[in-house]
Amino acid sequence: MNQPKRVKRSISGWVVLNKPFNMTSTQAVGKIRWLFGAAKAGHAGTLDPLATGILPIALGEATKAVPQVQDGTKIYRFGIQWGAATTTDDTEGEVIATSDIRPDQAALEAVLPRFTGTILQRPPIFSALKIDGERAYDLARAGETVDLQPREIDVDAISLVEHGTEQSTLEVVCGKGTYVRSLARDIAEELGTRGHVSVLHRAAVGPFHDEDALTIEQLEALELDGRDALLKPVWTGFADLPEIRLDPHQASAVRHGNAVLLTGAGAPVAIDECWASFRGEVVATGSVQFGQFQPRRVFNL
Structure with a gap:
């Protein structure tokens, strides 16, 4: 016997999700939409599958606020694995170049100011940017040559959190359109070596921060009215x-x-x-x- 069709609810608000590792942003939105039985849902800023952290998910009327939140300042904490460049500029890709050079802490801290302010950045070839209507990552996976022109981005601050011989952890405060994978690649090249992002966590998007975040497991453990009680009002997307x-x-x-x-x-x-x-x-x-x-x-x- 067929299950009765689930009624979609006209519910509005924000779920500030701590997106888990190895889940796409689209999959996360689908999961949250199902948990809330929401008629309409969307997210404010794609987060790579291998990244964790803040993914603001808008339900109902909050979807109208997505552009404002998406344009907000973002904070990322990321690791650079020294000594190897990859096709994707993260751990998912194949190694395409290596280097024996391992920068010391003083050298790393000395180059970071060059990556603040309004700078030009070349996006990763494995990105969602479009070239003649096609996604760059689709072209790259098909083996085609992908030529993405450098773009202006705004980096408010970048700082060293922890330095190690094989990996260093940094934190960046930046504007819309910044690719952390490109930052890692370019910082390594500036230091005369190679590098890629080994771990990536988004700690803030606009007005939403880590302390606001909920996990899928937390939401799954609640009844529907309990989940509703954790929804942030639509106006919180405009707190800035x-x-x-x-x-x-x-x-x-x-x-x-x-x-x-x-x-x-x-x-x-x-x-x-x-x-x-x-x-x-x-x-x-x-x-x-x-x-x-x-x-x-x-x-x-």
Whole structure:
């Protein structure tokens, strides 16, 4: 006898998942969506299968906030294995070059400032970037030559956590589009050796950090109402942005996509990006221009 079809729920909020090793981001979203019975789900920033750490998963209306969270600052902790370069710039690939040189701590710390600020970075050939509509990793796996041009990225800070002869651990605070695998490769080459990422953990994405994270095992151990209680509200995705609080009439107008004049002492005149709320719920994201809140995306909560 066929099992009754599971009813999908219209539920909204964030699951800040500590993605386990050897699971794709798509698989993680599917698992969380199933656990919550959610009608709609997505993630804010792909994390490599061999990486662990923060994968913000949006349910329902939170999916509208994915671009803001995805563009947020990220923190990674990673290991560089010295002495070998691989096709994928991590442990998954084949070794393509080796070196006997092992940098000392002073030399490593001396080159790190060269990898901060706005720098040019060549993405790994095994990446999800598209070339003429095809994913780079699909072309690379097919044996085709992949030529990815260097791109500007922003690295706020990079520091040495622990140094060893065969492996060193670093932490980087960076912006959208940064490939840690490329950082490891380029740092090693700058030191006259070869290297690849041996371990990678994402400790933060935008407003979400390790201390917010839940494991799949923790969620599986709970009943549905217990899981629901751990959902973070949609507005937490905007915790890094200014908040505009609306009155009932303003909220009604904004929900219909209309701009509203902000009044009262201290009302802002211009803000590039912000979010508007009413009674603690997100109404819209947008900007303030000439004292008016201009909605860009409206939320139905």
